[in-house]
Amino acid sequence: MDVANAAELTGRALSRALYATGRGVLLIASAALSLALLVATVLATAFISLGVGVLLLPLVTPLVRRVTGLCRDLAGRAGVPIATPYLPAPPTERGVVGWVQRCRSILTDPATWRDLLFLLLNVLVGFVLGLLPVTLLVYSVEGLVLSAGFWMLMRESGVDFWYGFTPMDTWPHAVLGALVSLVVFAIWVAAAPGLVAGHAYFARTLLGPSERAEIASRMRHLSETRSDVINIQATELRRIERDLHDGAQARLVAIGMKLGAATRQLRTNPDVAETLLVDARNATASALEELRCLIRGIHPPVLAERGLEDAIRAIALESPIEVDVTADVPGRLAAPAESAVYFALSELLNNVVKHSNADRASIDLRHEDGSLRAVVIDNGQGGADASLGTGLRGIERRCATFDGTLDLSSPEGGPTVAILELPCALYSPRTSSF
Known part of the structure; x- marks a missing residue:
């Protein structure tokens, strides 16, 4: 059982390290995209005074937010969820005025500037933290391959090769190189998830919502839920009105008509009057049952009691x-x-x-x-x-x-x-x- 548990734990550790290394490749890609989008955004912002930036900035900003959204998603997969920080976009007009309004909403959103700062820092931070897991894995595999005999092929080709601080020229040195590669492999298994998680915390620092954005999001949520409450209440009122009109009200009208008819027949035809009174009593029981069902639909007595x-x-x-x-x-x-x-x-x-x-x-x-x-x-x-x-x-x-x-x-x-x-x-x- 202990061996099985150890194998299972080892398998999970390897799986986490491989998954983190895959995310590291995405972080390297995000670093390259960060550099390109940072340059594009800075140029678009600088050209606003010339009029060209008014057209470029609304086109570049969605790409920036897509990349930062990818980083938020990677952070969430690493166990560090990051909420979307952007303020709701205001309605805009058509034509040039609309482009100007979009530029203004982009530039007045604090998350835009935090995105730019993230792009600037992510060029280095994302590249380094993404590259380290990949480098550790490749370097450990390289050492194992060399130690398995590939060093002899290198020697026959006239190439002196070192792995770490060990010259790969004899079998004892190859065994030492294999031990070093195993140490590097163990470091990769232990460090890869932490490196990616470190980038997630870095992303949360800059890409999380500001206080203003949180308040705006909360207000938007309250507005939506208030609208839902109003719609739900209106629907419930219409249902109650329909049930009363089609059910209990109709039965009460029928009861009144039966009682009126019974009153007219009471002296001249008592048997008919008795039948009408029995029907009215049965209709009363049915109306009471419908009212009870309606009350249960509004607030069940068992719930209240x-x-x-x-x-x-x-x-x-x-x-x-x-x-x-x-x-x-x-x-x-x-x-x-x-x-x-x-x-x-x-x-x-x-x-x-x-x-x-x-x-x-x-x-x-x-x-x-x-x-x-x-x-x-x-x-x-x-x-x-x-x-x-x-x-x-x-x-x-x-x-x-x-x-x-x-x-x-x-x-x-x-x-x-x-x-x-x-x-x-x-x-x-x-x-x-x-």
Whole structure:
């Protein structure tokens, strides 16, 4: 078992080092592109006074941002995520005025100047940190090849070759060269991921969002979520109005008409009046049931009375498929957040029943570290995609209103895993159990 674990750890270390070396090649390419784009941007900016730069700068800047975006992506793959720092582009007019407006928005964005500083420094930093892993790997392989006997071919060609501080002219020296190459190889395995991670931290220092950009991004997010809230509320109001008009209101009108007819028949035809009264009583029961369903659609009584855990268990019990629920939420959430999670999980479970062909699902609900996390897993056919339907998009918008997220993993053949996370606090302790 120890040998197997050691082999597995060695394999993982080699895989990480090779992956980091591949990213190092990309860093070398980014350094070359940084130099070319830095020169192009400086020239375009300098030519603004001549009018040519007004046309060149909006063309060069997207290329610069594409390269810096590549560096952000590489940093994210190294475990250092970097948010996009650019301010939202303002609307522009057509023609020359529009080009001038685009130039002004580019030059007044602090991220533009931070990008230029990054390009300047990345010419050296990206080249060195990208080249080192490649150099260490090539140098270690070179030493192993020479030590394996290639040094004899070099000697026969009349070439004296040194590896490190060792002349490759005899087999003892070749063995020493092999040991040196193994040391270099070990250094490569250990250092390559760290070198690439070092570039990631360097990139985060310059390519991350400034305070102004963070505020602008936050305001944009709040504006979008506020719009979503308004749309959701308008949709809900229209649904309630439609349900009342087509359901309970129509039944109440019918009840009134039956009662009126019964009143007219009460003296002359009591049997008919009795039948009408029975029909009115049955219609009253139906209207009450529709009103209860409507209330459950607005805010379910089980949610208000027993809390989120028991409300989710109630959904699971009513589901036509088997649903296992594990929950650990030792308190109550704020009513809006509680309602959002309830309806989101209800919609997810409905999607499982309608579209996944699953016969079993599970819901894990718990509150940890100031966030509510719900995981819904089914054994269905998979293939769910939030971009192809309005249901999952609606859940995403509902979660985003509370700064929450919905992560979906649904490969073809299943299983589908939906993870809902919502930052929220607990207020009152749980007082009942379903």
